[in-house]
Amino acid sequence: MSTTTTLAPVLSMTGVSKRFGAVQALKDIDFEVAAGEVVALVGDNGAGKSTLVKTIAGVYAPDGGNVVFDGSPVSITSPSEAQALGIATVFQDLALCDNLDVVGNLFLGNERKHGGALDEVTMEQESWRLLRELSAKIPSVRIPVASLSGGQRQTVAIARSLLGDPKVVMLDEPTAALGVAQTAEVLNLVERLRDKGLGVILISHNMSDVMAVADRVAVLRLGRNNGVFRVADTSSTEIIAAITGATTNAVTARAARRAPQEEQS
Amino acid sequence: MSTSQTPTDPTAVPAGPVVPADLQDERLIAAQGLRGWAGATWERVKSGDLGSLPVVVGLVIIWGVFYALNPAFISSRNLVNLSLQMVPTGVLALGVVLVLLLGQIDLSIGSMYGLSGAVLVVLFVNQGAPIAVAVLLALAAGAVVGLVYGLLFNRFGVPSFVITLAGLLAILGLQLRVLGTDGTVNLPFESAIVQFASQMYLPAWLSYVLAVAVPVVYLASRLRTDRRRVAAGLSATPVTMVAVRAAVMGVLLVVVVAVLNDDRGLSTMVVLFLALVVVMDLAIRRTTWGRSVLAIGGNVEAARRAGIDVKRTFLSVFVLCSTFAALGGILGAARLASANQSSGGADTNLNAIAAAVIGGTSLFGGRGSAYSALLGILVIYSISNGLALLSVSADIRYIVTGAVLLLAVVIDSLSRRSRAAHGRA
Numbered sequence: 001m002s003t004t005t006t007l008a009p010v011l012s013m014t015g016v017s018k019r020f021g022a023v024q025a026l027k028d029i030d031f032e033v034a035a036g037e038v039v040a041l042v043g044d045n046g047a048g049k050s051t052l053v054k055t056i057a058g059v060y061a062p063d064g065g066n067v068v069f070d071g072s073p074v075s076i077t078s079p080s081e082a083q084a085l086g087i088a089t090v091f092q093d094l095a096l097c098d099n100l101d102v103v104g105n106l107f108l109g110n111e112r113k114h115g116g117a118l119d120e121v122t123m124e125q126e127s128w129r130l131l132r133e134l135s136a137k138i139p140s141v142r143i144p145v146a147s148l149s150g151g152q153r154q155t156v157a158i159a160r161s162l163l164g165d166p167k168v169v170m171l172d173e174p175t176a177a178l179g180v181a182q183t184a185e186v187l188n189l190v191e192r193l194r195d196k197g198l199g200v201i202l203i204s205h206n207m208s209d210v211m212a213v214a215d216r217v218a219v220l221r222l223g224r225n226n227g228v229f230r231v232a233d234t235s236s237t238e239i240i241a242a243i244t245g246a247t248t249n250a251v252t253a254r255a256a257r258r259a260p261q262e263e264q265s
Numbered sequence: 266m267s268t269s270q271t272p273t274d275p276t277a278v279p280a281g282p283v284v285p286a287d288l289q290d291e292r293l294i295a296a297q298g299l300r301g302w303a304g305a306t307w308e309r310v311k312s313g314d315l316g317s318l319p320v321v322v323g324l325v326i327i328w329g330v331f332y333a334l335n336p337a338f339i340s341s342r343n344l345v346n347l348s349l350q351m352v353p354t355g356v357l358a359l360g361v362v363l364v365l366l367l368g369q370i371d372l373s374i375g376s377m378y379g380l381s382g383a384v385l386v387v388l389f390v391n392q393g394a395p396i397a398v399a400v401l402l403a404l405a406a407g408a409v410v411g412l413v414y415g416l417l418f419n420r421f422g423v424p425s426f427v428i429t430l431a432g433l434l435a436i437l438g439l440q441l442r443v444l445g446t447d448g449t450v451n452l453p454f455e456s457a458i459v460q461f462a463s464q465m466y467l468p469a470w471l472s473y474v475l476a477v478a479v480p481v482v483y484l485a486s487r488l489r490t491d492r493r494r495v496a497a498g499l500s501a502t503p504v505t506m507v508a509v510r511a512a513v514m515g516v517l518l519v520v521v522v523a524v525l526n527d528d529r530g531l532s533t534m535v536v537l538f539l540a541l542v543v544v545m546d547l548a549i550r551r552t553t554w555g556r557s558v559l560a561i562g563g564n565v566e567a568a569r570r571a572g573i574d575v576k577r578t579f580l581s582v583f584v585l586c587s588t589f590a591a592l593g594g595i596l597g598a599a600r601l602a603s604a605n606q607s608s609g610g611a612d613t614n615l616n617a618i619a620a621a622v623i624g625g626t627s628l629f630g631g632r633g634s635a636y637s638a639l640l641g642i643l644v645i646y647s648i649s650n651g652l653a654l655l656s657v658s659a660d661i662r663y664i665v666t667g668a669v670l671l672l673a674v675v676i677d678s679l680s681r682r683s684r685a686a687h688g689r690a
Contacts, residue, residue, distance in 0.1 A: 057570070059570065078572075079569060079570045079571070079572050080572035080574070083572045089570070091570065094567075095564070095566060095567035095570045095571070096564065096567055097559070097560045097563035097564045097567050097568065097631070098563055098564065098631075099559060099562065099563035099564075099631035099632055100556075100559060100560060100563055100631075104556060104559075104560070108556070108560055108567070108568070108571040108573070109557075109568075109571030109572035109573050110571070110572070111553050111556060113553070116552075117547075117551040117552060118550075118551050118552065118553065118556060120490075121490065121493045121494050121497050121499065122497065124287065124494075124497070124499055125286065125497040125498065125499060128286040128287060128499075132286075137290075138290070139290040140287065140290070141287065142287070
């Protein structure tokens with residue numbers, strides 16, 4: 001499974017910074033994800049996870065730094081540019097339109113057409129195919145999204161991200177509102193995405209989810225990089241230490257870096 | 266995508282004949298045939314998903330009351346008058362529906378109505394321009410105003426309420442300036458535009474052909490869609506159901522046309538309005554643009570993240586709304602064969618906005634249809650026409666219209682609460 005880290009990164013960011021007024025939300029962030037790899041992005045509240053996600057998704061323009069996508073430098077200035085490149089995002093707040101039905105939400109901004117008009121038939125058919133693939137428990141795709149439960153809404157949002165044949169999928173807290181079975185389904189889905197050769201960025205507070213599916217874990221703390229760990233070579237306590245800042249002194253950080261190397265040699 | 270995963274869930278494979286993909290969930294309560302459909306509809310209404318039912322019921326009540334008070338209300342002559350009266354403001358209401366769908370408002374449509382009427386008569390009568398040029402320039406005035414609103418809204422993020430309130434005053438000033446010292450300018454009665462708006466009626470045979478063609482086209486397109494749905498493994502509405510709906514529609518249309526033809530008939534101006542309503546309805550429901558409008562009205566941020574060009578959509582809707590207002594002004598001036606300093610003043614603005622809301626378009630965005638402009642304007646002009654027939658003065662008319670508007674908003678709020686409680690929000 002984790003023989004993949006030698007692959008060229010499909011998305012790589014170096015020295016990315018973002019300020020909101022007096023708040024330095026991101027400072028010199030380096031981050032990369034390869035095709036066929038699941039990278040978990042973890043950190044405490046306010047660590048800058050969501051800001052980094054929104055920067056990748058084109059919602060925020062970074063103040064500085066370089067972004068390389070698929071081997072060529074890019075600057076992502078709008079969500080549609082990110083989508084066109086092949087970066088799909090499921091936001092924490094799901095970004096669904098409550099007044100539209102499931103089909104309308106799934107294909108929003110990406111509608112299928114048939115002779116100039118919306119092709120509701122094809123879209124509905126595709127919706128069922130996608131939802132069945134996710135084993136989604138949604139009784140009807142013709143009801144407004146407002147009347148779905150939290151887990152169903154999450155499923156709709158994830159299904160939507162898969163429509164544009166993306167190269168990178170970002171999931172912001174995808175399992176936060178899900179039941180046990182649906183969490184397992186989402187994790188299965190994450191693995192399926194990886195097997196299809198997509199780069200998956202998974203933002204999560206749930207350490208067991210992270211350890212279950214991620215290949216690498218990138219830790220953010222107070223808007224800065226605080227270590228990248230290979231899941232195979234680390235433990236959740238080590239990651240939690242990096243998240244909470246118990247390893248912020250140079251010696252322990254160095255020890256944490258050396259640990260995997262010693263195991264290899 | 267991969268279908269390699271074999272389902273282990275025993276409920277995933279339905280027993281018996283192949284069930285359409287959208288009816289496989291075991292929690293769905295199956296509704297089959299005509300009775301099933303009627304039951305499902307009743308359940309929907311009970312849970313507060315009223316659609317245009319309240320306004321249709323309201324219209325029936327209003328017509329019943331006025332008929333009881335003065336049978337002349339239902340006479341062909343009066344109904345033809347009613348159909349003509351409602352068009353100019355109805356075109357305004359159509360624009361209002363669009364801005365309301367975005368969750369915005371345009372308060373300057375009344376002023377725009379006055380300005381475009383003024384531009385039309387001054388160019389055509391005072392400057393001697395050809396009528397086509399005068400009409401196009403009046404429409405262009407509307408488009409430019411909408412463009413300015415859209416650019417201001419997109420650039421500075423000022424609420425449309427304030428922008429268009431400023432526009433209301435500024436455009437009123439422009440209207441007075443364009444009219445200059447003349448005050449009132451009359452259009453020659455024999456000009457094409459006046460003829461179009463007040464003297465031209467469809468030949469009886471053509472109106473009947475239209476009344477039959479509309480349900481036939483509806484039936485054909487529904488059957489075609491249903492065939493595609495079945496081919497795609499989805500459920501289809503029973504053919505009898507579709508046929509019954511088309512038949513009811515056809516009978517209604519033929520009766521209306523027959524009543525109107527008993528007097529002068531179906532005016533070309535009314536046909537233009539109805540065509541605009543149908544076109545806008547299709548644009549809202551069946552095009553990417555319409556889907557963007559609804560999405561923005563539901564959740565701007567979600568629409569933006571989905572890659573919709575939010576600014577361009579706002580711009581297009583403001584331009585359309587002001588252009589519809591300009592068209593309303595042109596039709597209004599043509600119908601009365603004059604434009605003056607008070608054209609588009611008084612209650613024009615509020616009637617148009619009230620019509621959209623009474624028709625069932627939500628003030629909060631994302632919910633509504635082009636038909637609410639037609640239904641709402643019918644309600645408002647039925648009231649004003651009926652009260653005028655009873656020789657009731659304007660004061661009572663305003664009070665009654667206000668009460669109906671309030672009632673419509675109360676029904677909307679109640680049904681929204683009920684929808685939320687029944688999981689249909």
